[in-house]
Amino acid sequence: LAQKDRPMPAVELEALREELRELPWVKDARVSVQLPSTLAIDIVERKPHxxxxxxxxxxxxxxxxxxxxxxxxxxxxxxxxxxxxxxxxxxxxxxxxxxxxxxxxxxxxxxxxxxxxxxxxxxxxxxxxxxxxxxxxxxxxxxxxxxxxxxxxxxxxxxxxxxxxxxxxxxxxxxxxxxxxxxxxx
Missing domain, CATH: 3.40.50 (Rossmann fold)
Incomplete structure (x- = not known):
């Protein structure tokens, strides 16, 4: 996400997903590219229990x-x-x-x-x-x-x-x- 100048086809989706999953509140994440210029990210958030x-x-x-x-x-x-x-x-x-x-x-x-x-x-x-x-x-x-x-x-x-x-x-x-x-x- 910090690499705004990177072309969409060069985005490493699995690496980005793993990076997101390392965040404490993120239980799971789905990352996909919607060409020509959209990166779609769906987050499943952890719920405080x-x-x-x-x-x-x-x-x-x-x-x-x-x-x-x-x-x-x-x-x-x-x-x-x-x-x-x-x-x-x-x-x-x-x-x-x-x-x-x-x-x-x-x-x-x-x-x-x-x-x-x-x-x-x-x-x-x-x-x-x-x-x-x-x-x-x-x-x-x-x-x-x-x-x-x-x-x-x-x-x-x-x-x-x-x-x-x-x-x-x-x-x-x-x-x-x-x-x-x-x-x-x-």
């Missing part, structure tokens, strides 16, 4: 975890915040996990990828749900938690942390209590 919390800044990322641009905290809107080493590469599996419990999604504030193997979900109420590792195990635990919340209104209650890392048990930590309360699940 979540906010990745890095140690020194916040980054908008798309659904594939590609970093788009830094963003200020007051400009994140209602996008899910994710954190933890390797979390950007886990955005798609997180979306699959959350799709199993659509009623809980509006109540979620952030998700932390822990130890490169499992998620901690934080709710807008300040409560944290520690899920077990493994896609199927964590999905089953999250569905079980959603059912329990539907029956007992756990979110917004006194419990600060729900730990489901040892199925079928759920450990709940209430601030001010020294002992964890154990509920055996079915």
């Amino acid at each position: 979540a906010v990745l919390e890095k140690p020194d800044r916040l980054m908008l990322i798309d659904a594939a975890g590609v970093e788009l641009e830094p963003v200020a905290k007051d400009q994140t809107g209602d996008k899910m915040r994710i954190s933890g080493p390797g979390a950007a590469k886990q955005v798609a599996p997180l979306e699959t996990l959350l799709a199993s419990v659509p009623a809980l999604v509006p109540q979620l504030e952030s998700a932390e990828w822990v130890g490169n193997r499992r998620w901690n979900l934080s709710f807008k109420s300040g409560q944290v749900l520690a899920l077990p590792e493994g896609a199927e195990t964590s999905a089953n635990a999250l569905i079980k938690f959603a059912r329990m919340d539907g029956q007992n209104r756990l979110i917004g209650g006194q419990v600060a942390t729900f730990d489901m890392r040892s199925p079928p048990r759920i450990y709940m930590r209430v601030p001010g209590r020294a002992d964890a309360v154990e509920i055996s699940g079915t």
Whole structure:
């Protein structure tokens, strides 16, 4: 694009396409020559999906975890915040996990990828749900938690942390209590 004097037949379309695809917001590009003097470029833009919390800044990322641009905290809107080493590469599996419990999604504030193997979900109420590792195990635990919340209104209650890392048990930590309360699940 910077070579305005180059004749149209000499434009390297594939090289130009690859150059465009290197831009953070460009997911794909189609480039063609329409003789005598037109270069047609169609851009498929990446859509911001979540906010990745890095140690020194916040980054908008798309659904594939590609970093788009830094963003200020007051400009994140209602996008899910994710954190933890390797979390950007886990955005798609997180979306699959959350799709199993659509009623809980509006109540979620952030998700932390822990130890490169499992998620901690934080709710807008300040409560944290520690899920077990493994896609199927964590999905089953999250569905079980959603059912329990539907029956007992756990979110917004006194419990600060729900730990489901040892199925079928759920450990709940209430601030001010020294002992964890154990509920055996079915």
